[in-house]
Amino acid sequence: MEQAREHPAVQQYARHVNPAFVKLLGVFGYGRLLTRAKDVWVWDHAGREYLDLLAGFGAVNLGHNHPRLLERLRRYLTEDALQFVHVGPSPYAAALAARLAAVSGLDVALLSSSGAEAVEGGIKLARAATGRSGVVSCVGGYHGTSLGTLSIMGSPRMRAPFEPLLPGCVQVPWGDLPALERALRPRAAAAFVVDPFNCEVAAAPPPPGYLAAAQDLCRRHGTLLVLDEVQTGLGRTGTLFAYQAEGFVPDVLALAKSLSGGVVPVGATLTRADLLQRAYGTTDRFDLHNSTFGGNGLACAAALETLDIVEQQGLTRASAERGADLLARVRARLAGHPLVRDVRGRGLLVSIELGPTEQGWLNRLAPALVRAVSRQVFGQWAAVKLLERGVIVQPATQHWDVLKLEPPLTIQPPEVERAVAALGDVLDEYRGVGPLVNDVVERLGAQFMAGWAF
Numbered sequence: 035m036e037q038a039r040e041h042p043a044v045q046q047y048a049r050h051v052n053p054a055f056v057k058l059l060g061v062f063g064y065g066r067l068l069t070r071a072k073d074v075w076v077w078d079h080a081g082r083e084y085l086d087l088l089a090g091f092g093a094v095n096l097g098h099n100h101p102r103l104l105e106r107l108r109r110y111l112t113e114d115a116l117q118f119v120h121v122g123p124s125p126y127a128a129a130l131a132a133r134l135a136a137v138s139g140l141d142v143a144l145l146s147s148s149g150a151e152a153v154e155g156g157i158k159l160a161r162a163a164t165g166r167s168g169v170v171s172c173v174g175g176y177h178g179t180s181l182g183t184l185s186i187m188g189s190p191r192m193r194a195p196f197e198p199l200l201p202g203c204v205q206v207p208w209g210d211l212p213a214l215e216r217a218l219r220p221r222a223a224a225a226f227v228v229d230p231f232n233c234e235v236a237a238a239p240p241p242p243g244y245l246a247a248a249q250d251l252c253r254r255h256g257t258l259l260v261l262d263e264v265q266t267g268l269g270r271t272g273t274l275f276a277y278q279a280e281g282f283v284p285d286v287l288a289l290a291k292s293l294s295g296g297v298v299p300v301g302a303t304l305t306r307a308d309l310l311q312r313a314y315g316t317t318d319r320f321d322l323h324n325s326t327f328g329g330n331g332l333a334c335a336a337a338l339e340t341l342d343i344v345e346q347q348g349l350t351r352a353s354a355e356r357g358a359d360l361l362a363r364v365r366a367r368l369a370g371h372p373l374v375r376d377v378r379g380r381g382l383l384v385s386i387e388l389g390p391t392e393q394g395w396l397n398r399l400a401p402a403l404v405r406a407v408s409r410q411v412f413g414q415w416a417a418v419k420l421l422e423r424g425v426i427v428q429p430a431t432q433h434w435d436v437l438k439l440e441p442p443l444t445i446q447p448p449e450v451e452r453a454v455a456a457l458g459d460v461l462d463e464y465r466g467v468g469p470l471v472n473d474v475v476e477r478l479g480a481q482f483m484a485g486w487a488f
Contacts, residue, residue, distance in 0.1 A: 038065050038066050038067045038078070038080075039065055041067050041079055043067060043079075044056060044067055063418040063421070063422075064418065064421065066078045066079075066082075066421070067079040068084070071086070071098035071099060072097075072099055073097035073098060073099075073100075073442065073444055074086050074097055074098075074441055074442050074444060074445050074446075074449055075098075076098070082424070083424060084421070084425065084426050085424060085425050085441075085449060085452060085453060085456075086426045086441060086442065087425055087426060087427045087439045087440065087441045087453055088426045088427055088428050088438075088440065088441075089440055089441055089442045090291070090296055091265060091291070091428070091440070092233075092264075092265040092266070092270055092291050092383075092440050093291035093292050093296045094292065094295075094296035095268050095269060095270060095292035095295075095296070095344070095349065095443045096292070096295045096296065096340060096343055096344070096349070096442065096443070096444065097442040097443075097444040098296065098442070099297075100295055100343060100444075102339065102343055103295040103297060103336065103339050103343060104297075106336070106339040107297065107298075107332070107335065107336060107339075110331070110332060111332075115331040115332075115335075117330050117331045117332060118326065118327075118330055118331075119331075120326075124329055124334070126329070126330075126331040126334035126335060126338075127145055127329035127334055129334065129338060130143065130145070130302075130329070130334040130337050130338055131143035131145070131302075133338060133341055134289075134304055134341075135304070137274060137341065138275065138283070138304050139283040140283065140287060140304040140306055141304075141305070141306050141307040141310070142304070142305060142306075142307055142310045143302045143303065143304050144159070144302070144303040144304075144305075144323055144328070145300070145301070145302055145325070145328040145329035145333075145334070146290075146300075146301035146302070146303070146325050146327075146328040147299040147301055147325065147327045147328060147333070148178070148290055148299055148301045149177075149178055149262075149264035149265075149288065149289075149290035149291060149301055150177070150178025150179060150180045150183045150301075151178075151180070151290075151301045151325065151328075152262075152264060152288035152289060152290050152301035152303045153177045153178055153182075153227065153260070153262055153264070153288045153303075154178070154180055154182045154183060155288070155301075155303035155323060156225065156227065156258075156260035156262075156286040156288050156303050156305075157169060157182055157183075157186075157224070157225055157227065157260065158182075158313075158322075158323055159258075159286060159305060159309065159310070159313045159314075160224040160225035160257075160258040160260060160285075160286065161224045161225070162312070162314065162319075162322065163224075163258065163309045163310075163312040163313040164224045164256060164257070164258065165224075166221075166222055166223060166224035166256075166257075167200075167201070167202050167222070167224060168202035168203065168204070168220075168222040168223040168224060169185065169186055169200065169202065169203045169204075169223060169224060169225050169226075169227060170203075170204055170205070170206060170214065170217045170218065170225070170226045170227070170257070171186035171188070171203065171205055171206075171226070171228065172188065172205060172206060172207065172208040172229070172232060173206065173207050173208060173235075174188035174189075174208065174232060174235035174236075174432045174433070175187070175188040175205070175208070175227070175228070175229055175232065175234070175235075175262075176188060176189070176229070176234035176432060177227060177262050177264075179192065181196065181199060181200075182200060184196055184199055185199035186205075186227055188205065188234070188235065188432055189431075189432055202222060202223075204217050204223075208228070208232040208236065208240075209232075209240060209241045209244055211244065211247055211248065211251065214226065214248060214251055215251050215255075218251055218252065218254075218257050219255065221255055221256055221257075223255070223257045224257065224258065225257060225258045225286070226248065226252050226257055226258070226259050226260065227260040227262060228245075228248065228259070228260070228261060228262065229262045229263075229264075229265065229266070230245055230261060230262075230263065230266055230271075230277065231265075231266050231271065231276065231380075231383060233265045233266065233383070233430065233438075234430045234431040234432045234433070235430055235432045235436070236378075236430075236433075236436065237378075237379075237383060237385035237430050237436055237438045238378045238379065239271070239378065239379070239380040243280060244280075245261070245276070245277055245280050245284075246277075246280040246281065249282050249284060249285075252285070258285040258286055258309070259284045259285045259286065260284070260285065260286040260287075260288065261276075261277055261284040261286065261287050261288065262288045263275055263276060263277075263287060263288060263289055264288055264289060264290045264291050264301075265291060265383075266383065267287075267289045267291070267292065267293070268289070268292045268293060268340070268341075268344055268350075269344055269349050269350035269352075269381070269443055270292070270353060270381055270382060270383055270440065270443070271353070271357075271380050271381035271382075271383055272350065272353050272354035272357055272358075272380050272381030272382075273350060273354075273381075274344070274350050275287070279380075285305065285306065285309060286303060286304065286305045286309070287303070287304040287305070288301070288302075288303055288304075289301065289303075289304070290302070292340070293337050293340060294333055294336040294337050295336055295337075295339070295340040295343070297336055298332055298333045298336040298337075299327070299333065300333040300334070300336065300337050302337075344443075349443040349444070352443055352444070353381040353382045354381055356382060356443070356445055356447075357379065357380065357381040357382040357383070357384065359447065359450055360379075360382065360450050360453070360454070361378075361379050361380075361384050363450065363451070363454040364377050364384060364386065364454055364457065365377045367454050367455075367457065367458040368386070368457070368458065368461060371461055372390060372391050373388055373389065373390060373391075373412070373464060374386060374387070374388060374391070374461065375387040375388065375389050375391060382440055382445070383438070383439075383440050384438075384439040384440075385430070385436050385437065385438050386436070386437045386439070386457075387435060388412040388413060388416060388435045388436070389412060389435050411434065412429075412434065412437075413428075413429025413430070413433075413434035413435055413436060413437050414429060414434055416429075416437050416460060416461070417429060417437065419460040419463075420456055420457065420460055423459065423460065424456070425452075425453055425456045425457070427439060439453065441453070
């Protein structure tokens with residue numbers, strides 16, 4: 035780690051990009067410079083190999099640097115394509131939008147360059163189409179860090195420096211239909227924005243029928259359901275889109291991350307033709323939502339090839355099968371562990387809720403302290419320990435006691451076995467809170483821990 039800290043690239047990043055981030059990486063023990071990647075494997079500057087169970091927070095569904103995708107982009111760069119077409123239709127954007135309509139059950143696509151932009155596009159569309167200004171979202175939700183998406187951010191820490199934000203934004207507990215109905219009842223909400231798996235809190239399948247019932251409630255109250263599948267889309271949860279498991283189609287669908295195979299920034303906001311007409315369907319409104327880089331030729335070519343690869347290589351089916359295997363193996367390996375509260379998931383999005391179970395003596399003696407320590411320490415501790423064993427994972431960003439396993443959809447059975455073995459080995463070293471706390475204190479330093487906000 036000392037060598038990584040002294041590497042010129044690390045020093046440049048600390049000086050010119052984000053000094054606090056580099057410092058924090060060193061405190062937690064993530065001090066590595068990752069330089070190369072192929073499929074499910076990543077290597078650092080010293081040549082050490084890591085199995086990637088993070089996949090760019092779900093952006094690398096195809097695996098890193100998929101050879102077929104790279105070959106398509108090489109060909110594209112020889113075609114003398116017109117990248118930006120702002121005075122007429124773009125054939126690349128047209129082809130991608132048509133393909134997305136065919137696979138989603140929606141009609142039109144507003145193209146952009148990121149997940150936050152895609153969600154912002156959904157909020158703007160809903161406000162323009164309904165004439166309302168309110169937005170309902172879920173407690174703990176994470177939809178981006180632009181000003182609009184921060185307005186529905188589930189983390190008060192991330193919202194606070196930028197307030198006041200959009201007025202009329204309210205939050206309800208994820209999965210709670212009565213709370214949603216109460217929030218919609220005043221008929222002031224243009225949109226209900228929801229991540230189907232609440233990926234940065236629970237990282238879990240929704241309660242059975244929740245999404246379809248939420249769609250029914252929204253339509254009953256004149257609100258648009260904006261489904262944020264930036265992290266769950268393109269096969270991650272065992273269906274191409276998570277909503278397909280419940281047999282309905284949302285009013286608006288936000289996509290990004292894996293849509294370009296993890297190579298080129300691309301985002302898309304999909305919706306019905308009648309909603310687009312209401313929002314932007316006149317000559318004085320057609321340009322109210324646009325982006326210079328949205329729909330550029332390179333991004334569209336990458337997205338089209340990615341959709342072909344997902345379909346032709348059966349990656350959605352592979353996600354369902356490998357995910358079921360991963361979930362079963364993790365449950366079996368960690369069954370009865372005193373620091374594992376729950377193991378859940380669908381497809382290749384599996385989460386492990388860490389923290390003392392009820393039989394732990396410290397949990398009975400000081401439950402509030404244990405919950406606070408669990409929420410702020412356990413997931414990052416486990417992630418660092420796994421990194422030291424050559425496995426890259428991360429906890430949910432809003433709940434650090436939830437460890438997420440979301441590898442590329444190309445992961446194979448031997449790699450699943452290796453991941454489960456490493457996870458089991460790490461947790462086997464700690465059968466109670468005492469040894470874990472001692473390890474954390476030793477790693478972070480007593481001075482740092484004294485200032486930690488329990």
